[in-house]
Amino acid sequence: MDLFNSKDRPRPFYYNGVKFGPIHSPDAMDMVESFEVRDDDVFISAYLKSGTTWTQQIVSLVCAEGDISEVCKVPILRRTPWLETLDMKGTGEPMPKVLKSAPSPRLMKTHLPYYMLPRQARDGKGKIIYCARNVKDVVVSWHNMRLMTHNLPCGTWEENFKEFITPEQAYNGFWWDVIPEYWRHKDDGNMLFIKYEDMKQDLRGHVVKIANFLGKTLSDQRVDKVVANCTFTAMKKSPSTNFTRDPTIQEAFSKAKGSGIEFIRKGEVGDWKNWFSVEENETLEAIHREKMAGTDLTFQFE
Secondary structure (H helix, E strand, O other), rough: OOOOOOOOOOOOOOEEEEEEHHHHHHHHHHHHHHEEEEEEEEEEEEEOOOOHHHHHHHHHHOOOOOHHHHHHOOOHHHHHOOEEEEEEOOOOOEHEEEEEOOOOOOOEOOOOOOOHHHHHHHHHHOOOEEEEEOHHHHHHHHHHHHHHOOOOOOOOHHHHHHHHHHOOEEEEHHHHHHHHHHHHOOOOOOOEEEEEHHHOHHHHHHHHHHHHHOOOOOHHHHHHHHHHHOOOHHHHHHHOOOHOOOOOOHHHHHHHOOOHHHHHOOOOOOHHHOOHHHOOOOOHHHHHHHHOOOOOOOOOOO
């Protein structure tokens, strides 16, 4: 079953009051709460368009045994399957069911809010790496994602912006609910909270930080190889990480053809300044001040 290229695509739906895109699966999500977590499981979590693929690439290469150049050829969705979906390029079964028989260590991607993660992970089993990104660039990246894929309904920039800042309409939860909740768990023993902007400033340092968190001792040469394959340029060139260059799923991104937009797009901090009107910036700033009051979590916006 090929959900990426299927012509019979479901619509967005609500699960426990949260809106999710059609690539997610209610059947899979029903199994997530009771998913049996192993001690060496790694959950790579992030809000939509917040550095998930980047973090997946780093983690999968840090954990790789053997030739990194060969590992890089394997599609990222095979290296780090998406927990709350169906097996998109295989059996079509819910991914939690498929992962039951997967060999260890299991690396898994998720966009779920913290309270929807497997109960055992929330109780401290396995490892959770959470990557957060400044909300203004998230809005822009999410809009561009919707422009390129026909798996997601897309409005104008103004419509998508308004939807993003409306709690009941936001996909995968309201940003100002989801990110502070993960931040509250930043000191949990099985949690590593990192920021997209910090990775931009010090990629090598974050490769080492992630390796240490996962209990991996890498030689300087090995770290250098991981870093070389985790740069924006390298990931944009590779069909294994840049979905718009993967021939097996290009149909899902057919709207991107001729547009110049790619899944790995700019990777910049501050691109929001090319999109936001003065009024939109003031509106989001007001929400941000109100919702982030009382938390010491801050972001670099440019």
